Amino acid sequence: MGPPDPILGVTEAFKRDTNSKKMNLGVGAYRDDNGKPFVLSCVRKAEAMIASKKMDKEYLPIAGLADFTRASAELALGENSEAFKSGRYVTVQGISGTGSLRIGANFLQRFFKSSRDVYIPKPSWGNHTPIFRDAGLQLQAYRYYDPKTCSLDFSGAMDDISKIPEKSIILLHACAHNPTGVDPRQEQWKELAAMVKKRNLLVYFDMAYQGFASGDINRDAWAVRYFIEQGINVVLSQSYAKNMGLYGERAGAFTVICSDAEEAKRVESQLKILIRPMYSNPPLNGARIASIILNTPDLRKEWLVEVKGMADRIISMRNQLVSNLKKEGSSHNWQHITDQIGMFCFTGLKPEQVERLIKEFSIYMTKDGRISVAGVTSGNVGYLAHAIHQVTK
Amino acid sequence: APLWGPSAAPRAPPVCPGVEGTALSLVAAYRTDEGQPWVLPVVKKVEQMIANDNSLNHEYLPILGLPEFRANASRIALGDDSPAIKENRIGSVQSLGGTGALRIGAEFLRRWYNGNNNTATPVYVSAPSWENHNSVFMDAGFKDIRTYHYWDAAKRGLDLQGLLGDMEKAPEFSIFILHACAHNPTGTDPTPDQWKQIAAVMKRRFLFPFFDSAYQGFASGSLDKDAWAVRYFVSEGFELFCAQSFSKNFGLYNERVGNLTVVGKDADNVQRVLSQMEKIVRTTWSNPPSQGARIVATTLSSPQLFAEWYDNVKTMADRVLLMRSELRSRLESLGTPGTWNHITEQIGMFSFTGLNPKQVEYMIKEKHIYLMASGRINMCGLTTKNLDYVAKSIHEAVTKIQ
Numbered sequence: 132m133g134p135p136d137p138i139l140g141v142t143e144a145f146k147r148d149t150n151s152k153k154m155n156l157g158v159g160a161y162r163d164d165n166g167k168p169f170v171l172s173c174v175r176k177a178e179a180m181i182a183s184k185k186m187d188k189e190y191l192p193i194a195g196l197a198d199f200t201r202a203s204a205e206l207a208l209g210e211n212s213e214a215f216k217s218g219r220y221v222t223v224q225g226i227s228g229t230g231s232l233r234i235g236a237n238f239l240q241r242f243f244k245s246s247r248d249v250y251i252p253k254p255s256w257g258n259h260t261p262i263f264r265d266a267g268l269q270l271q272a273y274r275y276y277d278p279k280t281c282s283l284d285f286s287g288a289m290d291d292i293s294k295i296p297e298k299s300i301i302l303l304h305a306c307a308h309n310p311t312g313v314d315p316r317q318e319q320w321k322e323l324a325a326m327v328k329k330r331n332l333l334v335y336f337d338m339a340y341q342g343f344a345s346g347d348i349n350r351d352a353w354a355v356r357y358f359i360e361q362g363i364n365v366v367l368s369q370s371y372a373k374n375m376g377l378y379g380e381r382a383g384a385f386t387v388i389c390s391d392a393e394e395a396k397r398v399e400s401q402l403k404i405l406i407r408p409m410y411s412n413p414p415l416n417g418a419r420i421a422s423i424i425l426n427t428p429d430l431r432k433e434w435l436v437e438v439k440g441m442a443d444r445i446i447s448m449r450n451q452l453v454s455n456l457k458k459e460g461s462s463h464n465w466q467h468i469t470d471q472i473g474m475f476c477f478t479g480l481k482p483e484q485v486e487r488l489i490k491e492f493s494i495y496m497t498k499d500g501r502i503s504v505a506g507v508t509s510g511n512v513g514y515l516a517h518a519i520h521q522v523t524k
Numbered sequence: 525a526p527l528w529g530p531s532a533a534p535r536a537p538p539v540c541p542g543v544e545g546t547a548l549s550l551v552a553a554y555r556t557d558e559g560q561p562w563v564l565p566v567v568k569k570v571e572q573m574i575a576n577d578n579s580l581n582h583e584y585l586p587i588l589g590l591p592e593f594r595a596n597a598s599r600i601a602l603g604d605d606s607p608a609i610k611e612n613r614i615g616s617v618q619s620l621g622g623t624g625a626l627r628i629g630a631e632f633l634r635r636w637y638n639g640n641n642n643t644a645t646p647v648y649v650s651a652p653s654w655e656n657h658n659s660v661f662m663d664a665g666f667k668d669i670r671t672y673h674y675w676d677a678a679k680r681g682l683d684l685q686g687l688l689g690d691m692e693k694a695p696e697f698s699i700f701i702l703h704a705c706a707h708n709p710t711g712t713d714p715t716p717d718q719w720k721q722i723a724a725v726m727k728r729r730f731l732f733p734f735f736d737s738a739y740q741g742f743a744s745g746s747l748d749k750d751a752w753a754v755r756y757f758v759s760e761g762f763e764l765f766c767a768q769s770f771s772k773n774f775g776l777y778n779e780r781v782g783n784l785t786v787v788g789k790d791a792d793n794v795q796r797v798l799s800q801m802e803k804i805v806r807t808t809w810s811n812p813p814s815q816g817a818r819i820v821a822t823t824l825s826s827p828q829l830f831a832e833w834y835d836n837v838k839t840m841a842d843r844v845l846l847m848r849s850e851l852r853s854r855l856e857s858l859g860t861p862g863t864w865n866h867i868t869e870q871i872g873m874f875s876f877t878g879l880n881p882k883q884v885e886y887m888i889k890e891k892h893i894y895l896m897a898s899g900r901i902n903m904c905g906l907t908t909k910n911l912d913y914v915a916k917s918i919h920e921a922v923t924k925i926q
Contacts, residue, residue, distance in 0.1 A: 133799035229810035408659035410620035
């Protein structure tokens with residue numbers, strides 16, 4: 132019998148709890164300040180536009196909706212990107228972030244013969260390991276999170292990366308690292324880029340939170356764009372689950388930066404050969420919504436405002452949590468809560484403390500002490516601070 | 525490229541009164557008598573309902589999919605009165621189309637069937653079959669993919685003896701991919717009696733039935749008739765997988781709506797199987813897309829909408845059946861050499877005409893009628909406007925080219 136999925140299993144336990152004060156700080160889905168799922172207004176508008184047209188339901192091409200994949204590449208790389216303008220890239224539609232990661236993993240397993248090893252940060256999203264493993268690759272780790280400071284172990288990371296065998300694959304979180312919320316600063320990204328270049332590593336960026344992290348899509352994509360400008364031909368997976376709230380519609384993309392447009396064509400042909408025996412061709416609905424938003428100027432403007440709104444609410448909750456902890460009289464240093472960015476926060480809570488939060492306060496999170504800040508509201512942040520103080524004092 | 529308008533899938537050249545440029549090698553999608561794609565009226569209705577329902581959001585579905593979709597989809601395949609459902613020994617995995625269902629099933633079998641990670645278990649695919657079957661099982665890790673006899677070109681029918689012979693010789697526990705109905709590409713299905721013989725051999729030799737059901741309802745117009753083989757195997761006590769697609773019978777091609785139905789020995793085993801399939805799904809697509817599943821679930825769980833859907837399905841099936849009988853009668857009236865009863869005896873979207881590669885080339889080059897080199901035509905490409913032209917062209921090809 133397979134064990135319950137650690138992340139999604141939290142939600143299941145939460146659902147069974149009858150405590151009226153219960154909080155679900157498990158799964159990474161945004162909630163508004165009333166704790167409700169949030170359907171973006173630009174999404175509703177795009178859907179209304181779709182409903183008013185008489186579109187057929189014919190199969191998409193294997194590589195997906197062309198307007199979507201082109202707009203995804205432009206969003207990630209930037210419209211002024213030389214790589215984008217020259218066409219030396221291929222972007223295929225994927226089944227949100229997971230599906231895009233998996234396509235890339237399968238592609239590397241089949242064609243990147245220099246190495247079977249993928250180096251992921253310690254810790255990383257729980258699903259990274261099984262994805263790469265099921266694709267036939269091996270997992271290694273590099274130091275990343277420093278539990279003593281609840282921030283980036285930069286010297287540890289640089290030290291480990293300097294020792295990675297040449298031509299291995301390294302996975303980097305483009306922004307809003309999951310699960311820690313700890314991102315490198317720009318100067319640190321520059322050093323990381325120089326190091327991976329020195330080690331001649333194949334860089335795989337996972338960008339699931341563009342726009343959602345800082346509220347600024349260009350700022351959140353800075354690392355990806357910098358690496359490409361440094362001549363590093365990265366591969367990249369993107370998700371629209373969080374930044375457009377399209378979770379269940381499974382909109383995502385996988386991109387390979389190539390030496391030239393000819394190589395891009397060859398890569399595309401091989402990606403299609405990988406995709407066809409997985410699910411033939413991708414689902415249209417989410418990609419079409421995203422494409423309309425990205426390609427319609429008014430909707431794109433509205434989207435940028437709404438994604439900033441989500442990012443701002445999360446930042447505000449971080450601030451309120453820290454100030455409430457101070458009010459509770461906690462003597463611990465909680466600065467990491469506001470230093471960290473994005474959906475998740477590595478609180479630094481230990482498993483026993485997490486256990487108590489679940490059992491005594493009906494506050495649900497994953498065992499590693501990760502909370503989804505999106506699940507915090509102005510209505511429950513006080514209760515959360517109180518509970519955390521109780522288990523840590 | 526325009527934002528609106530049809531997807532980028534290849535479109536048949538327009539059929540004009542001169543009837544040039546007729547495409548009978550279309551991607552497997554239904555076409556109306558005007559040669560156009562058809563969004564089912566019930567689908568349009570349900571989509572509008574969904575669009576108007578402000579209580580709906582875009583949250584993640586569970587890993588295994590939308591519960592109402594899963595239950596209804598499996599019920600459609602197995603029948604309302606299925607003993608397996610009553611005995612609570614069925615499971616369902618919402619998948620990305622029929623392909624996705626096949627892939628999840630294949631990945632599971634490679635890991636857990638016939639030992640652990642036994643990549644040497646032979647997988648048998650019909651000769652011929654949908655070409656993606658091979659790739660699905662190969663990419664799932666199986667190393668020994670074989671063919672079983674199926675199409676008898678000389679008699680233009682099922683090579684039952686060859687098929688049964690292969691099953692007798694297959695190693696025990698081999699996996700056999702069976703087309704539940706409307707065999708792709710031949711359109712040739714075993715009769716109920718032949719299915720009984722197939723089942724008997726498979727039972728005796730412990731062979732695993734993996735059904736591919738992409739055309740339920742679309743083939744004959746009857747859901748029950750098109751699911752007869754699957755249900756017979758269930759009644760014979762088999763454990764089996766059935767990969768279902770709702771692309772054709774709901775016309776939901778690009779929404780990727782599929783379902784893997786699992787029939788096991790008992791509830792406990794099925795739970796274990798599903799828990800392992802969850803792990804496979806989690807690293808493939810995490811959770812499936814919601815739009816198409818909502819449409820199907822809403823339709824199947826409302827008696828009125830279900831009846832409307834049934835009617836829409838029958839419309840499609842009847843048009844194809846009409847084109848078959850009209851084509852055959854024209855060929856027989858023209859006195860086209862050979863026998864043409866296979867055109868109406870075959871079922872579903874495709875027909876193996878029996879035209880040889882040279883005749884096919886003639887059709888394409890001289891008559892601008894596009895079909896596969898195998899002689900396979902997509903019956904959906906036929907319309908009342910082009911029937912005469914196509915029949916005459918086949919007649920010419922057969923009489924001029926040998």
